[in-house]
Amino acid sequence: MDLQILLNEIAAEMPTAPDRGTVARYIPEFDCVDPARFAIALALPGGECLTAGDADEAFWLQSISKFFTLAIALGRLGDRLWTRVGREPSGLAFNSILQLESEAGIPRNPFVNAGALVVIDAILTASTPRAVLAEILSFIRSAVGEEDIHINKSVAASEQNTAHRNMALAAFMAAYGNMNNAAALTIGTYVHQCAVEMSCRQLALSGRFLTGMAGAPRLISTARVRRINALMMTCGHYDGSGEFAYRVGLPGKSGVGGGILAVAPGRASIAVWSPGLNAQGNSQLGTLAIERLARATGWSVFG
Numbered sequence: 571m572d573l574q575i576l577l578n579e580i581a582a583e584m585p586t587a588p589d590r591g592t593v594a595r596y597i598p599e600f601d602c603v604d605p606a607r608f609a610i611a612l613a614l615p616g617g618e619c620l621t622a623g624d625a626d627e628a629f630w631l632q633s634i635s636k637f638f639t640l641a642i643a644l645g646r647l648g649d650r651l652w653t654r655v656g657r658e659p660s661g662l663a664f665n666s667i668l669q670l671e672s673e674a675g676i677p678r679n680p681f682v683n684a685g686a687l688v689v690i691d692a693i694l695t696a697s698t699p700r701a702v703l704a705e706i707l708s709f710i711r712s713a714v715g716e717e718d719i720h721i722n723k724s725v726a727a728s729e730q731n732t733a734h735r736n737m738a739l740a741a742f743m744a745a746y747g748n749m750n751n752a753a754a755l756t757i758g759t760y761v762h763q764c765a766v767e768m769s770c771r772q773l774a775l776s777g778r779f780l781t782g783m784a785g786a787p788r789l790i791s792t793a794r795v796r797r798i799n800a801l802m803m804t805c806g807h808y809d810g811s812g813e814f815a816y817r818v819g820l821p822g823k824s825g826v827g828g829g830i831l832a833v834a835p836g837r838a839s840i841a842v843w844s845p846g847l848n849a850q851g852n853s854q855l856g857t858l859a860i861e862r863l864a865r866a867t868g869w870s871v872f873g
């Protein structure tokens with residue numbers, strides 16, 4: 571199968587889809603995001619990267635950044651991290667506070683906001699926001715193999731100004747003794763991590779370390795790669811994770827910026843970007859596009 575032709579076909583088909591979803595609007599920076607944008611990119615063994623659509627246009631990682639910080643935290647703390655955050659799907663929205671009270675301030679998984687805050691809090695201990703952000707950027711740049719990846723300061727500032735819900739999650743967990751640093755430091759670091767911007771092509775390159783394929787950067791052990799992929803499969807799309815697993819059959823992580831990173835172990839790292847979101851906060855056309863790709867290639871972790 572000619573994968574470039576397939577990507578071109580997908581990029582040509584997507585604009586005809588009846589429902590593009592709705593662009594996030596919780597910070598003013600999203601007002602400038604064109605809902606008609608679409609990109610798809612495929613990083614393959616040996617370093618080749620195929621793209622179609624607006625694959626060199628930058629967008630904000632938002633929650634996609636959570637798999638990078640999880641990799642860093644596991645490297646730093648190992649399995650001790652799991653005393654503070656669980657590994658179960660939440661079945662609730664990404665920013666829900668509901669389970670925290672009945673589950674004594676332990677978030678369900680590292681990909682819901684509460685869990686991502688615990689992960690950042692864990693990395694922050696014995697460090698500073700500046701050093702942690704430098705470490706996150708350096709990890710991401712190594713994963714991509716390019717230096718030109720930055721934090722969008724204006725997005726980070728807007729996120730900070732509207733972080734009431736994340737502040738509430740941090741305060742609630744602090745009440746249960748599950749936050750070591752001042753909430754302002756943890757949230758400040760978290761909003762900057764979410765504001766990392768890169769292109770769809772760079773996102774595809776960044777996921778190679780989770781594929782185990784030839785030529786991919788080896789940033790973490792194979793055992794940890796498997797565990798992060800398992801969590802992306804079960805929790806990477808919030809309360810849409812079961813649907814993504816059913817339709818696509820690959821581990822993936824979404825962000826409200828409209829990006830999705832999906833991993834086809836041994837075969838490819840796949841990135842899509844389309845800013846319109848579905849009801850669960852995952853890219854509407856992005857999901858459709860990866861589903862189409864997975865069906866055409868037969869790539870699935872389920873055989």
Ligand code: GLU
Pocket residue numbers: 631632633634664665683729736764824825826827851
């Ligand atoms: N910055 C967003 C938040 O924390 C990220 C959410 C997401 O991408 O799902 O609320």
